[in-house]
Amino acid sequence: xxxxxxxDLHILPEGGALWGLDPFERxxxxxxxxxxxxxxxxxxxxxxxxxxxxxxxxYQRLKERLARFPLPCHLILGxxxxxxxxxxxxxxxxxxxxxxxxxxxxxxxxxxxxxxTLKGPPSSAGLYCPARREWLAEQxxxxxxxxxxxxxxxxxxxxxxxxxxxxxxxDPEDFAGILSGYDVRxxxxxxxxxxxxxxxxxxxxxxxxxxxxxxxxVGGSVPTVYSDEPPAYAVxxxxxxxxIIHNDAFMHRAPSLMPIEAERGDWY
Numbered sequence: 330x331x332x333x334x335x336x337d338l339h340i341l342p343e344g345g346a347l348w349g350l351d352p353f354e355r356x357x358x359x360x361x362x363x364x365x366x367x368x369x370x371x372x373x374x375x376x377x378x379x380x381x382x383x384x385x386x387x388y389q390r391l392k393e394r395l396a397r398f399p400l401p402c403h404l405i406l407g408x409x410x411x412x413x414x415x416x417x418x419x420x421x422x423x424x425x426x427x428x429x430x431x432x433x434x435x436x437x438x439x440x441x442x443x444x445x446t447l448k449g450p451p452s453s454a455g456l457y458c459p460a461r462r463e464w465l466a467e468q469x470x471x472x473x474x475x476x477x478x479x480x481x482x483x484x485x486x487x488x489x490x491x492x493x494x495x496x497x498x499x500d501p502e503d504f505a506g507i508l509s510g511y512d513v514r515x516x517x518x519x520x521x522x523x524x525x526x527x528x529x530x531x532x533x534x535x536x537x538x539x540x541x542x543x544x545x546x547v548g549g550s551v552p553t554v555y556s557d558e559p560p561a562y563a564v565x566x567x568x569x570x571x572x573i574i575h576n577d578a579f580m581h582r583a584p585s586l587m588p589i590e591a592e593r594g595d596w597y
Contacts, residue, residue: 330437332371333363333400334563334574336482336519337378337539339409339413342386348555352381352541353390355580358400359562362441362579367564371436372398374443376519377407379415388418405443406430407482408453408496409521412445427460433468439567440472444481446498455483455489455498455520462507469511478567479516486529486548492544493521505530515572517565524561536572537563561572 339352362372380387389440396401401491404422411428423432429445444465449455457465469477485501487494497520498504508530516534522544543558545551555562559578566573 330371330439330567331367331369332565332567333367333373334376334517334535334537334565335359335363335373335540336537337407337522337541338391339378339381339539339541340387340391342384342390348542348553348557349543353394353449355540355560357463358523358580359560360394362561362577364365364477368399370400370564372454373402374480374517375399375402375585376480376517377405377446378409378519379404379406380403381409383409383411383414383419383526385414386516388415390417403432403434403443403480404430405480405482406445406447408447408455409543410447412447425461425464429461429464431461431464433471435475438475440468442468442479443477443479446481446483446544448499452496454496455481457485457498457500457504462503466507469507469513472511474512477511477513481511481516482519483501484516484518484520484534485595485596486523488520488523488525488527488536490523490544490546491548496520517563524556526574532577533538533572535563537561537576 339347339355377393425431432443434441445459446455448454483498485498485504509523513532518536521536522539524537538561540560543553545556559581561576562580563573
């Protein structure tokens, strides 16, 4: 099974720059590259911060662009999103019985769970309240032993980044308790605006850069809060034995200058 992971679009209602970069232009380049090279993917997962301001105009702009994209796209919300405005525009998208933008997909013998961690302003942290936890517990039971993969915006753990660790999921222990005893293989998340991977309580996890701006790993390494580092999407392959993830910096891919030895095939 192959799918694409994209995150943190930060789309604006009209053309223009966010932190000196055009988020819609960069997202457009991302979609064009995916369509050119990965049209065989089962779907694209976009893990939150779909817009920068959570306004209906930005969601409408996103909806119109995705209507011209050939792959299914599964959308969840981040702290820059607005649940009511998202649902007003994407009225056909699944929600749970309490109106949270979360849903389950069965694919190739696996259960994929897309979670809503939006807490709401003024906080940028995430929240997974009792009603959402109840839904997750029901879905994990319904998986009936099948491998489970989670998609969410906020990580339920620190990522060793002082700024982002202040605004992770608010209730990590409660969240972790729900997962105990189930075959949860991997957590795909956003929020950090960086490529991050590791293992948490035996569960693999990964995040990737935003399609627009990034957060420098070391504060002070650039004179601004955000940085202009290569955006990327992830190409994910799931097999019985592996979770394989390739991050592709789609706007920073160019041929190298090859020495004559390489041209002759002696490069190895």
